Amino acid sequence: MATVSFNTHFPGYDVLGEITRSNARVLKARHIATGDLVAIKHFALNTDADTLRRFERESAIMTQMDHPNIVKVREVRLDTDLPYLVMDYVEGGNLRQLITGSGHLSVEMTIRMGLQILDAFRLIHAHGIVHRDVKPENILYHKLASGELHFLLTDFGVARLHEQPVTQTGQSLMTYEYAAPEQFDNPRQVDKTADYYAFGVVLYECFTGKVPFVLGSETGIVTFMNAVLTTPPPAPVLPTSQLLPEGLEELLRQLLAKKTTDRIDDPDEIKLILKQAEVEQLYREKGRQPAIPKARTESHTPVAAQGAPRPVAKPAQVKSSKPVVAQSTSRRNWLLPALLALVVLGGVLAYWGFNRTDPQPLAVEESTNVTSTTAEVDTARQAEEARLRLEQARQQYQAEVSEATRKLAVRTMGGDVGLFGGVKNLSIQLKNPSVVTFRSVAVKVEYLKGNGRLLKSTVMYFNQVGPAATMTRLAPDSQRGTRFKAKVLRADPEIPDSLSATPSLTP
Secondary structure (H helix, E strand, O other), rough: OOOHHHHOOOEEEEEEEEEEOOOOEEEEEEOOOOOOOOEEEEOOOOHHHHHHHHHHHHHHHHOOOOOOOOOOOEEEEEOOOOOEEEEEOOOOEEHHHHHHOOOOHHHHHHHHHHHHHHHHHHHHHOEEEOOOOOOOOHEEEEEEOOOEEEEEEEOOOEEOOOOOOOHHHHHHHHHHHHHHHHHHHHHHHHOOOOHHHHHHHHHHHHHHHOOOOOOOOOOOHHHOOOOOOHHOOOOOOOOOOOOOOOOHHHHHHHHOOOOOOHOOHHHHHHHHHHHHHHHHHHHHHOOOOOOOOOOOOOOOOOHHHOOOOOOOOHHHHHHHHHHHHHHOOOOOOOOOHHHHHHHHHHHHHHHHHHOOOOOOHHHHHHHHHHHHHHHHHHHHHHHHHHHHHHHHHHHHHHHHHHHHHHOOOEEEEEEEEEEOOOEEEEEEEEEEEEOOEEEEEEEEEEEOOOOOOOOEEEEEEEEEEEEEEEEEEEOEOOOOOEEEEEEEEEEEEEEOOOHHOOOOOOO
């Protein structure tokens, strides 16, 4: 199709080329008014009713999503010959391209990607949304100024609201190698745990370069499904000699559990495991073990076990010769006893002379062990004091965060209400009068009827809200409602580096 024809169908945009084509075509375009690069996703003219309904569902979901790790939808047009939506263009690529380019991803990059996708899960699942098609092609990235990669979840083409039933048509659109067992066995009961299974497959592929179960030309769909339903996934083997942190192996096992009741689906718990694995990986890269050192066993080993020392004369043995001398001097025949006494005394003196140096090394060794043990005790005590100080600082900071969260103020500004209802041009202003920096603040916006009944709600995210900051954002328009209000739903503070560090127990 010629560019002029594209531009006729998408007024206000200058189409630059095609990005991808599958069930839908995705075009790269430029918004003429602002010059922003965008991605336009549209269906062909012969779109069937089921596909169009899925398209409407996707657009309804994504227009409510305002999150740094979810691709933002700018505009939705369903009343045209080519129904389409306009999304922010993500300059970079997708996770599939990263894996294909290097064969696999590093542990560090995979953990970073996983933490960001977990944040996206937290939002969509809170809205009762199941993505149902989590795979590397639907995880985009772009490079930040720091050189790090920023990941975003996209393409809710087969996502569904929690209340809506799952159809066989919806099942056929899933990508089999990332589908959870229940999507084959019981597709009508799919919930958010299916997304976590797919998330586990993505992590597994990032680490190893391949998925746990491969559907190839030589593998029939029945054989493949039986493997997914009954066979434990192979142990992850990295292409390099690098070891996978033990915590990650256990996490993969829990994410890829066959039963949904055995599968981990708590984003906070998974985040903690990934963070711990990140620390373990840093230790590995530096050639260190993140283990608390044990007390030296040498200091508790009996001396006999270190090598039998030479016999040492006891004071009692030395003194035992004195009565002999005393008795000999009382005898009348004093010459022979005197000679005997001299011999005995010389033997004792010689024995003592040869053996007087033996206790010296033992004393030194014992002194060394005592000194070493004392140093370890001092180090452990200092580390414990540092840990207590850090814990106290964390508790104090948590109290400051709680107070700062309570002081967050949000208000609505403007808002044009239509003659028959509907709200446009509504702005939400957030004020942070505290000294705490918030990584993200979630604000819930509600659209109400005149009698106060809730018609619609959406969640907006204000990112990097600094001390004494005031931020204003435009809320999504609503086709319903005559009243509106906003409130702070959740606030995630920035954790200072000084409070996120772990005190070392090594000197």
